[in-house]
Amino acid sequence: MKIKIYNTLTKQKENFETIEPQKVRMYVCGPTVYDSCHVGHARSVVVFDVIVRFLRSQGFEVIYVRNFTDIDDKIINRANELGISATELAEKYIHEFYEDMDSLNVERATMEPRATGYIREIIGVIQLLIGKNMAYPVDGDVYFSVESYPDYGKLSRRILEDMEAGARVAVDERKKNPYDFALWKTAKPGEPSWDSPWGKGRPGWHIECTAMSSGLLGETIDIHGGGKDLVFPHHENEIAQSEAAFGKQFVKYWVHNGFVNINQEKMSKSLGNFLLIRDILKAYHPEIVRLFLLSNHYRSPIDFNEKAMEEASGALDRVYTFLERVDRKFGIPSETKLSSHGELWRQFCEAMGDDFNTAQGLGILFSTVRDLNRMLDASGDQVSDQIALSVRNGYSDVLSIGSILGIFRQSPQSYFDQKRRAGLRKESIDPGWIEVKIRERTQARAAKNWAEADRIRDELLELNIILEDRSEGTVWKYND
RNA sequence: GGCGGCAUAGCCAAGUGGUAAGGCAGCGGUCUGCAAAACCGCUAUUCACCAGUUCGAAUCUGGUUGCCGCCUCCA
Structure with a gap:
């Protein structure tokens, strides 16, 4: 099928054509590991996780690289504050990253390189740039000369002369242009450092991505992704240094995800409204978080607030309730045939093929669930073979969609069990009671004795416990 | 000052030229002892505003207003 992707470079949706047929080389900027991950990281990581899963489901072989930037000023500063080494700090947060992302059911990338593992390659790229007279060393630092690269600004649509007017850029007399950026920084005493032709030092911020991307995927790749905030200066600088060094196009499709706001406010350290993934997961089931993150188009901003989470929770319950109903009716399918796909799957893929429109895909999913529920309602106890087939196909498609979005991976039984257990913990009640x-x-x-029956039901409702009187008996659910 | 984005029902949110998906909330109903779940019906003649292009615009163009982001580390 045809896939369209919005390309930040051209500012329009384009037909997705890979360099090599059915093969996607994709690089996404991972975290700088100096602190715990917040919801914003979760959005970026989950969005690209879904993009990779979708492309694979469409038959592409995806080589997916997501890096860790494990050396930089913030890491060094933070490590000094804590009195530990930069390496120890980075290890700690890489470990946390995996814990958080595993909780969110994020698949591992094909390769997850670290900047410190690519020092030799980084130095190689810098030498290439100096050799072409597009970078210059000063006192053990090396800077990229933005003026040497005529296309500088093409991604973020900035013009050097215009930017200089009202810009807030620290003036460094040693730079030829204020926008020249460091490829290599000389080491201050006590800082982690590597030997280089310019003395002991460490890589600047942007160069590691160029080195790892080109080293692992080649000098031109299909997709490069990251958060919107990376467009400038990070990705702009990556393009400049990569294309300057290799003399060819760096990336075909630039993909950027939008921000997560908290109660309509930009998440920022100064406002103190950073929400960590680990804290959110204490309050919400991981699939609720994923569903929430995918409920808006990836390029739009999304607002994290209690109501939005409750809606995501209700939506997830709705689908699990449907799955449970089918399980009860037909028994749990011994093997879910994810290979035979129906109309729901086709429509979902069409939505996803249009710039990964998960919001539209979810709309299709929910309306299908309603259609299937309607069929089951209309059938009563006597389900015709034809309806049984439709429902089974729908069920299978729902699970296929879940495998792209990374949700619906529990059995309904265990999903609702888990919610019940969480509810018991929250309300401090004994299940026996x-x-x-x-x-x-x-x-x-x-x-x-209806009065007594209703009194008991209300008593439980006070504790957010909802009773359902089914033909086979009364069951309870916890309403978070 | 420069660059960019967004404005769709009470709320969230798809829809980029052919006559407004979906979810939540609300109201009425079916089912139920009553509920819950599920389902049905109702809920935007209208897509911030003004002008233009077109047989036809939420969708394209120009302008106005409002909100937001980037330009400093940031997913």
């Missing part, structure tokens, strides 16, 4: 209450109510109902 609930069972006793339910038995009492069942007896009251049998005696047609």
